[in-house]
Amino acid sequence: MSKLVGDFSERELIARIQQRLPQAPRWMAVGVGDDAAVVEPERNRLDVLSVDALVEGVHFDRAFTPPAAIGHRALAVNLSDLAAMGATPRLCLLSLVLPASWPVADFEGTIEGLLALAARHRMHVAGGNIARSPGPLVIDVTVSGTVKRRQISTRSGARPGDELYVTGSLGAATAGLEMLRDDAGSAGDHDVCARRYLYPEPRVRFGQLAARNRVASACVDLSDGLADGVHRLAEASGVGAIVHADALPIEPSARAWFDGHSGDTLTRTLSGGDDYELLLAVRPRARRRLAEVTRLGGVPLTRVGMCTTERAVLLRCGSGSQTADRDLPGGYGHFR
Amino acid sequence: MSKLVGDFSERELIARIQQRLPQAPRWMAVGVGDDAAVVEPERNRLDVLSVDALVEGVHFDRAFTPPAAIGHRALAVNLSDLAAMGATPRLCLLSLVLPASWPVADFEGTIEGLLALAARHRMHVAGGNIARSPGPLVIDVTVSGTVKRRQISTRSGARPGDELYVTGSLGAATAGLEMLRDDAGSAGDHDVCARRYLYPEPRVRFGQLAARNRVASACVDLSDGLADGVHRLAEASGVGAIVHADALPIEPSARAWFDGHSGDTLTRTLSGGDDYELLLAVRPRARRRLAEVTRLGGVPLTRVGMCTTERAVLLRCGSGSQTADRDLPGGYGHFR
Numbered sequence: 001m002s003k004l005v006g007d008f009s010e011r012e013l014i015a016r017i018q019q020r021l022p023q024a025p026r027w028m029a030v031g032v033g034d035d036a037a038v039v040e041p042e043r044n045r046l047d048v049l050s051v052d053a054l055v056e057g058v059h060f061d062r063a064f065t066p067p068a069a070i071g072h073r074a075l076a077v078n079l080s081d082l083a084a085m086g087a088t089p090r091l092c093l094l095s096l097v098l099p100a101s102w103p104v105a106d107f108e109g110t111i112e113g114l115l116a117l118a119a120r121h122r123m124h125v126a127g128g129n130i131a132r133s134p135g136p137l138v139i140d141v142t143v144s145g146t147v148k149r150r151q152i153s154t155r156s157g158a159r160p161g162d163e164l165y166v167t168g169s170l171g172a173a174t175a176g177l178e179m180l181r182d183d184a185g186s187a188g189d190h191d192v193c194a195r196r197y198l199y200p201e202p203r204v205r206f207g208q209l210a211a212r213n214r215v216a217s218a219c220v221d222l223s224d225g226l227a228d229g230v231h232r233l234a235e236a237s238g239v240g241a242i243v244h245a246d247a248l249p250i251e252p253s254a255r256a257w258f259d260g261h262s263g264d265t266l267t268r269t270l271s272g273g274d275d276y277e278l279l280l281a282v283r284p285r286a287r288r289r290l291a292e293v294t295r296l297g298g299v300p301l302t303r304v305g306m307c308t309t310e311r312a313v314l315l316r317c318g319s320g321s322q323t324a325d326r327d328l329p330g331g332y333g334h335f336r
Numbered sequence: 337m338s339k340l341v342g343d344f345s346e347r348e349l350i351a352r353i354q355q356r357l358p359q360a361p362r363w364m365a366v367g368v369g370d371d372a373a374v375v376e377p378e379r380n381r382l383d384v385l386s387v388d389a390l391v392e393g394v395h396f397d398r399a400f401t402p403p404a405a406i407g408h409r410a411l412a413v414n415l416s417d418l419a420a421m422g423a424t425p426r427l428c429l430l431s432l433v434l435p436a437s438w439p440v441a442d443f444e445g446t447i448e449g450l451l452a453l454a455a456r457h458r459m460h461v462a463g464g465n466i467a468r469s470p471g472p473l474v475i476d477v478t479v480s481g482t483v484k485r486r487q488i489s490t491r492s493g494a495r496p497g498d499e500l501y502v503t504g505s506l507g508a509a510t511a512g513l514e515m516l517r518d519d520a521g522s523a524g525d526h527d528v529c530a531r532r533y534l535y536p537e538p539r540v541r542f543g544q545l546a547a548r549n550r551v552a553s554a555c556v557d558l559s560d561g562l563a564d565g566v567h568r569l570a571e572a573s574g575v576g577a578i579v580h581a582d583a584l585p586i587e588p589s590a591r592a593w594f595d596g597h598s599g600d601t602l603t604r605t606l607s608g609g610d611d612y613e614l615l616l617a618v619r620p621r622a623r624r625r626l627a628e629v630t631r632l633g634g635v636p637l638t639r640v641g642m643c644t645t646e647r648a649v650l651l652r653c654g655s656g657s658q659t660a661d662r663d664l665p666g667g668y669g670h671f672r
Contacts (some may be wrong), residue, residue: 049427142429219371
C-alpha cells in the first residue's frame with residue numbers, strides 16, 4: 001500500500017522538502033528549519049510581496065491535475081502577480097494544509113513541480129508550514145521579489161488615450177480545463193490547451209522587461225480573466241475602457257474547442273483566468289519602446305482596446321456601421 | 337437573516353478589510369489592492385519571514401472560539417515566531433480561505449481581532465487574498481519583521497552547560513481549551529485559562545529585549561509545547577537536555593483544573609502548545625544580563641533545565657536519592 005502524508009510527522013515531511021532544495025543563496029541568513037527565515041534585503045531595491053492560495057475543489061481537481069501541475073500552478077499564480085509588478089522573483093514561503101489521506105508520493109510530486117518552476121525563475125524556498133486539513137488540500141504560497149522604485153508598475157497609472165495590450169493568447173487554459181474535465185486523465189497533457197491549464201508560464205521575464213523599459217502606464221495580471229483585469233485596471237486608474245471583441249488573441253485550438261462545444265466563445269475567453277497573461281496600458285508615444293520589448297521578450301502582444309475618459313467599461317463588437325457596444329461582463333463575481 | 341460571506345464578491349470583502357486599516361506607513365509604496373504589495377526594506381536590518389495557518393477543526397472550533405479570538409490567534413502564532421527570532425514585527429499578508437456560509441459579521445469580527453493585535457505591535461497589513469473553501473475556514477498569515485544581523489537568535493546556538501529558561505507560565509491555554517470544550521460558550525473568557533487560550537500574548541517585546549542584549553544562545557517558540565521546543569532546540573544545537581519536572585512554571589489555575597480532571601498534569605503541561613511562551617538557552621555567564629532583561633521586560637522567567645553533552649533529551653522527576661530520569665516525550669508527533 002502506498003504511504004500517506006498522515007503516516008509522517010511534520011518534520012519528516014519538511015525533511016522531504018529540504019532534501020530537494022538547492023543550496024541556499026548567500027543572502028539567506030537563516031533558511032528552512034527555524035522559527036522563521038532571515039534574509040538580507042537587496043540593495044537599492046524595494047520588496048514586492050504577494051500571497052495566493054490554491055484550494056482543491058475550487059482551483060483544481062485532483063482527478064485530472066497531476067501532482068506536479070498542482071505545485072506548478074500554486075507558484076505560477078503568484079509569479080504572475082510579481083510579473084505584473086515588474087518584479088524579479090526572489091523567494092517563497094509554502095504553507096501546506098494537507099489531508100492525512102493524501103499519498104506521500106503525490107505530496108512529493110507536488111513539491112517537485114513547484115520547485116522545478118521556482119528553479120527556472122531562480123526563486124528559493126525560505127520557509128513554510130505544514131498543517132493538517134480535515135477537508136480539501138490547500139496550498140498557500142507567499143512570494144517575494146524585488147524591483148527598483150522607478151520601475152514599479154501598478155494598476156493605477158493609465159490615462160484616457162492609453163492603448164490596451166494583452167500578452168500571448170487567451171482561452172487556452174479555459175478550453176484545456178474543459179477538455180480535462182470531459183475526459184479525465186486521458187486528454188493528454190500534449191494538447192496545447194490542457195498543457196496551458198496544467199503548466200501555465202507566467203510572464204515574469206516580459207514583466208521585468210516592460211518595467212525596465214517603462215513601457216506600461218499600468219499593468220495587471222489576468223489570473224481572473226481579461227474582463228476582470230480590464231475592470232480592475234480601469235477602476236484603479238479612474239478611466240473607462242473599450243475592448244474590441246474582434247481583436248482578442250484567442251488561441252486557435254481553444255476557439256475550435258469552444259465553437260464545437262456549446263459556443264459562447266467570447267464569454268468563455270473573456271472570463272477564463274488561468275492563462276496568466278498580462279494586460280498593459282501603454283501611452284501612444286511608448287509604442288516604439290513596446291515593440292522593442294516585445295522583440296526582446298519573444299512574447300506576442302496584441303492591442304485589444306484603449307482607455308477612455310468616459311468611465312464605462314465596454315465591449316465593442318463588429319466595426320463600421322455594424323458597431324455595437326455593450327458593458328464588458330464580469331469583474332464583480334463572487335470570490336473564487 | 338444575517339448576511340454570509342458568499343453573498344459578497346472578493347473585492348467587496350477586501351473593501352471591508354481596507355476600511356478598517358489605519359493609514360499605510362511611508363515605507364509601504366504600494367499597499368492592499370494591487371497585484372502585490374511593494375515595501376521599502378528597513379536600512380541596516382535583515383527581514384524575518386514566517387507563515388502559519390490556522391485551520392478550523394484542527395486549530396480552533398468555531399463553537400467556542402469567538403471571531404475576534406480566531407483573528408487574534410491567527411496572528412499571534414506568527415508573532416510568536418518573530419518573537420523567538422528577536423525580530424520587530426513590521427507587516428503581514430492575509431490569505432483567507434472562507435466557506436461561503438460563514439456569516440459576514442463573523443468575518444468582520446475575525447478581521448477586527450487580528451487588526452487589534454496587529455495595531456498593538458505596530459504591524460501593518462500589506463496585502464492578501466480571499467478564496468472560497470468547500471470545507472473548513474483557513475486563515476493563513478505571513479508575517480515579516482526586521483532584526484539586526486548580530487541580534488538574530490536561532491535554535492542552533494546552544495552548548496552543553498547552557499541553562500534552559502521558559503517565559504511566563506505553562507498549561508493555561510491547554511486547560512482553557514479543555515474548559516471551553518467542556519462547557520461551550522459559557523466557560524467565560526474572564527477565566528485566566530480560557531483567556532490565555534483565546535487571546536494569547538506572544539512574547540514579542542521580551543524576544544526583542546533578549547535579542548538586543550544577546551542573552552540567549554538559542555531560542556525557540558513553544559507553539560507546539562515545551563517538550564517539542566526542547567527537542568527542536570537540542571536537535572538544532574547538537575546537544576542533549578535535561579528538563580526538571582518539578583521546576584515547570586505550571587499556571588496554578590491550570591494545575592488545579594488538570595488535577596481535578598483526570599490528572600496527568602505533567603504530560604498535559606509538556607505537550608500543550610497554545611501558551612506561546614519562549615524557551616531560551618542561556619550561557620551561565622549571561623545570567624546577570626538575563627536578570628536585567630527580565631526586569632525590563634516584566635516577564636517572569638523560570639529555569640527549567642540545562643543542556644548536556646550527552647545527546648539524550650530527558651525529563652528528571654524528583655530529587656536527591658529519589659531522582660528518576662526518563663525520555664522527554666513528544667517532539668515527533670504527527671502534523672497538527
